[in-house]
Amino acid sequence: MDAITAMLTRRSIRKYTAEPVPDEVLNDLLQCAMHAPSAGNQQPWHFVIIRDRKILDAVPGFHPHAAMLKNAPVAVLICADTALETHKGYWMVDCSAATQNFLLATHAKGLGAVWLGIYPREERMAEIKSLLDLPTNVMPLSLVALGYPAEAKLAADRFNSSRLHYDKW
Amino acid sequence: MDAITAMLTRRSIRKYTAEPVPDEVLNDLLQCAMHAPSAGNQQPWHFVIIRDRKILDAVPGFHPHAAMLKNAPVAVLICADTALETHKGYWMVDCSAATQNFLLATHAKGLGAVWLGIYPREERMAEIKSLLDLPTNVMPLSLVALGYPAEAKLAADRFNSSRLHYDKW
Numbered sequence: 051m052d053a054i055t056a057m058l059t060r061r062s063i064r065k066y067t068a069e070p071v072p073d074e075v076l077n078d079l080l081q082c083a084m085h086a087p088s089a090g091n092q093q094p095w096h097f098v099i100i101r102d103r104k105i106l107d108a109v110p111g112f113h114p115h116a117a118m119l120k121n122a123p124v125a126v127l128i129c130a131d132t133a134l135e136t137h138k139g140y141w142m143v144d145c146s147a148a149t150q151n152f153l154l155a156t157h158a159k160g161l162g163a164v165w166l167g168i169y170p171r172e173e174r175m176a177e178i179k180s181l182l183d184l185p186t187n188v189m190p191l192s193l194v195a196l197g198y199p200a201e202a203k204l205a206a207d208r209f210n211s212s213r214l215h216y217d218k219w
Numbered sequence: 220m221d222a223i224t225a226m227l228t229r230r231s232i233r234k235y236t237a238e239p240v241p242d243e244v245l246n247d248l249l250q251c252a253m254h255a256p257s258a259g260n261q262q263p264w265h266f267v268i269i270r271d272r273k274i275l276d277a278v279p280g281f282h283p284h285a286a287m288l289k290n291a292p293v294a295v296l297i298c299a300d301t302a303l304e305t306h307k308g309y310w311m312v313d314c315s316a317a318t319q320n321f322l323l324a325t326h327a328k329g330l331g332a333v334w335l336g337i338y339p340r341e342e343r344m345a346e347i348k349s350l351l352d353l354p355t356n357v358m359p360l361s362l363v364a365l366g367y368p369a370e371a372k373l374a375a376d377r378f379n380s381s382r383l384h385y386d387k388w
Contacts, residue, residue, distance in 0.1 A: 051221065051222050052220065052221065052222065052327075053220050053221065053222040053224075053225035053226075053323055053324070053326075053327035054247070054251060054324060054327055054328075055222075056222035057222075057251040057254050057255075057320050057323065057324065058250070058251065058254050060254070060256075062256065077378075078223070080378075080383065081227070081377075081378045082223060082226040082227065084377045084378055084379060084382070085226050085227050085229070085375070085377050086226075086319060087229075087231065087319070087322065087334050089336050093377065093379070095382060096382045096383075096384065096388075097382055097383055097384065098384045098385070098386070098387070098388060099383065099384070099385050099386075100385075100386055101385075101386065102386040105386060105387075137336070139339045139340075140336060140339070142311060142312065142315070143311065143315045143336065143338065143339075143360070143361075146311070146312045146315030146316055146319070147315055147316070147318070147319040149316070150255060150256070150315070150316040150319040150320065151226050151319065151323075153256065154222055154226065154320075154323070155222070155223060155226065157222075158221075158222035158223055159223075165256050167258050167306070167309060167312065169312065170308045170309070170312075171308075182386075182387050182388055183387045183388045184388050185388065188388070191312070192312075206254070208250075208253045208254050208262060209246075209249075209250045209253055210253060210262070213253070213264060213265045213266055214249065214265075214266055214268065215265065215266065215267045215268070216267070216268050216269075216270075217267070217268070217269055217270065217271040217274060217351075218267070218274075218351050218352045219265075219267065219351055219352045219353050219354065219357070
């Protein structure tokens with residue numbers, strides 16, 4: 051799929067078929083995530099690939115927008131080891147860029163996905179850290195639910211010229 | 220350009236030809252930025268397109284990694300109006316996803332760009348707000364220098380299987 055088309059047609063997909071997503075496919079998506087830019091190219095990210103039904107089913111207990119996980123074959127937590135930061139404080143920016151690459155790759159490969167916000171909600175961060183045994187210095191940014199899509203959405207037109215400014219505000 | 224190829228071959232480009240970047244080309248890039256996902260689809264972003272030579276030349280006075288702006292035909296500030304947030308505190312995540320789409324579009328269209336971090340460095344944020352007359356509730360996330368490339372870089376291989384975990388850390 052063309053890069054511009056991928057960006058303009060990607061939508062949040064919350065319904066998936068029962069078809070599993072193999073590791074080879076996930077690795078292609080994760081490779082794209084790992085090619086995101088990061089501050090000073092520090093690449094602080096880690097990824098937890100979650101297929102355990104008990105873990106997936108536990109997330110909606112503390113996350114208000116995660117009901118689709120009960121029918122998702124897999125989810126990926128994108129997090130950062132802050133000990134890897136050579137430019138302190140940029141981990142959430144770096145992991146957001148990695149999440150966006152991951153989402154675009156998902157769409158380009160014919161899968162569907164939705165970004166569930168974890169950071170900056172402190173309660174969700176604490177619950178995910180506990181659920182997945184994350185070390186103290188590892189900070190969760192996003193949880194992406196994905197699978198082969200069981201819904202289709204038309205592209206939205208989000209261009210808004212009122213958000214453009216020239217030289218100054 | 221294919222979406223996966225765009226993600227795997229994009230690199231930071233800091234040298235540009237003198238060729239101007241027309242508004243029509245910039246609008247295509249900005250359209251991609253505006254199609255990024257955001258928390259609750261709140262789309263809090265604004266964009267300041269900077270071609271004023273005096274403004275571009277002023278940035279390296281307070282930003283340690285912005286020397287390329289002296290030879291860049293244009294830069295785009297990606298910022299958020301926090302008054303537009305329906306999900307408070309997500310503006311930096313949303314603007315990071317928009318910045319990544321903007322960078323990918325730049326590469327896919329044959330231009331070159333580099334992401335200059337503004338947030339979370341408070342001094343840089345204050346200097347940019349002052350330089351561009353940003354309102355109090357507008358927060359700057361990134362400044363992207365861009366142009367037609369005068370350097371070429373090979374794709375890097377950033378896949379790192381040691382960053383993958385299954386079900387738990």
